[in-house]
Amino acid sequence: MTAQLIDGVALSKQVRTEVAQRAAALTAKGVKPGLAVVLVGDNQASQVYVRNKVKACEDAGLHSVLEKYEATMSEADLLARVEALNNDPAIHGILVQLPLPKHIDDHKVIEAISPEKDVDGFHVASAGALMVGEKGFKACTPYGCMKMLESIGMKDLKGKHAVVIGRSNIVGKPMAMMLLQANATVTVCHSGTADLGAMTRQADVVVAAVGKRNVLTADMVKPGAVVIDVGMNRNDEGKLCGDVDFDGVKEVAGWITPVPGGVGPMTITMLLVNTLESAERAAS
Numbered sequence: 001m002t003a004q005l006i007d008g009v010a011l012s013k014q015v016r017t018e019v020a021q022r023a024a025a026l027t028a029k030g031v032k033p034g035l036a037v038v039l040v041g042d043n044q045a046s047q048v049y050v051r052n053k054v055k056a057c058e059d060a061g062l063h064s065v066l067e068k069y070e071a072t073m074s075e076a077d078l079l080a081r082v083e084a085l086n087n088d089p090a091i092h093g094i095l096v097q098l099p100l101p102k103h104i105d106d107h108k109v110i111e112a113i114s115p116e117k118d119v120d121g122f123h124v125a126s127a128g129a130l131m132v133g134e135k136g137f138k139a140c141t142p143y144g145c146m147k148m149l150e151s152i153g154m155k156d157l158k159g160k161h162a163v164v165i166g167r168s169n170i171v172g173k174p175m176a177m178m179l180l181q182a183n184a185t186v187t188v189c190h191s192g193t194a195d196l197g198a199m200t201r202q203a204d205v206v207v208a209a210v211g212k213r214n215v216l217t218a219d220m221v222k223p224g225a226v227v228i229d230v231g232m233n234r235n236d237e238g239k240l241c242g243d244v245d246f247d248g249v250k251e252v253a254g255w256i257t258p259v260p261g262g263v264g265p266m267t268i269t270m271l272l273v274n275t276l277e278s279a280e281r282a283a284s
């Protein structure tokens with residue numbers, strides 16, 4: 001193995017300690033940061049993620065509320081709950097867990113969240129703010145990836161070429177914008193890209209965010225490159241794995257993030273950071 005590991009658990013611990021200190025200071029001033037997590041339906045994976053988020057809040061001294069609803073909940077009822085949370089002064093962040101049941105329009109629900117409480121960074125106003133370099137909540141997963149780069153001395157990416165694989169609204173697109181903001185030269189690849197390997201072999205930083213195993217293999221990586229794996233898949237044995245062929249790529253890359261223990265924990269960490277900052281803004 002030539003690559004060094006970027007440990008998302010260790011980095012999370014560091015950042016969450018800071019969050020806990022700032023949350024305690026704010027609480028002492030009478031404002032306890034609060035996150036509301038809304039879960040509709042009984043998606044197994046969602047139950048686990050949501051529990052992890054609530055536990056992370058508790059550990060950092062944030063107030064959290066978990067609202068669970070039946071899969072049959074109407075869209076109108078969900079929109080009414082979001083509106084109530086928008087108006088609840090004890091709540092500084094609102095997260096509506098995706099995916100939502102099919103009869104509910106997720107776009108409509110996300111747009112109903114007040115941008116001041118959109119700690120997921122999914123609202124059009126948050127995406128727009130990122131696009132034009134204004135203040136707004138950054139989507140937690142790409143934000144966590146940027147923190148990981150910062151942790152290895154790559155806060156400024158001037159002169160570096162970053163290749164993002166994937167163009168989703170929640171990871172690929174905001175990731176590209178954040179890398180651009182950090183002065184990288186950015187290429188976004190996707191299912192319509194003719195020769196993915198030709199692109200990734202030029203990259204100093206590769207971010208894989210497709211949701212498919214082995215999208216990035218050793219032959220596609222420039223020696224010494226930084227490889228960030230956003231994927232969350234199951235292999236044939238049912239084990240959690242990313243989009244990157246970790247065993248192959250770790251022999252070529254300079255740095256690599258593991259799955260599990262990489263981007264996932266950082267996503268939750270940045271959710272705490274956003275919630276804390278929302279509360280700090282509300283208190284000032």
Ligand SMILES: Nc1nc(=O)c2c([nH]1)NC[C@@H]1CN(c3ccc(C(=O)N[C@@H](CCC(=O)O)C(=O)O)cc3)C=[N+]21
Pocket residue numbers: 048049052095096097098099120140232240259260261262263264265266267268
């Ligand atoms: N409104 C909304 N916001 C989200 O941020 C959101 C969402 N909906 N829907 C689902 C996805 C998924 N997601 C994860 C976050 C952390 C881990 C995580 O911590 N994973 C651990 C392992 C967990 C395990 O063992 O299963 C790791 O990678 O080490 C996973 C998945 C947030 N999501």
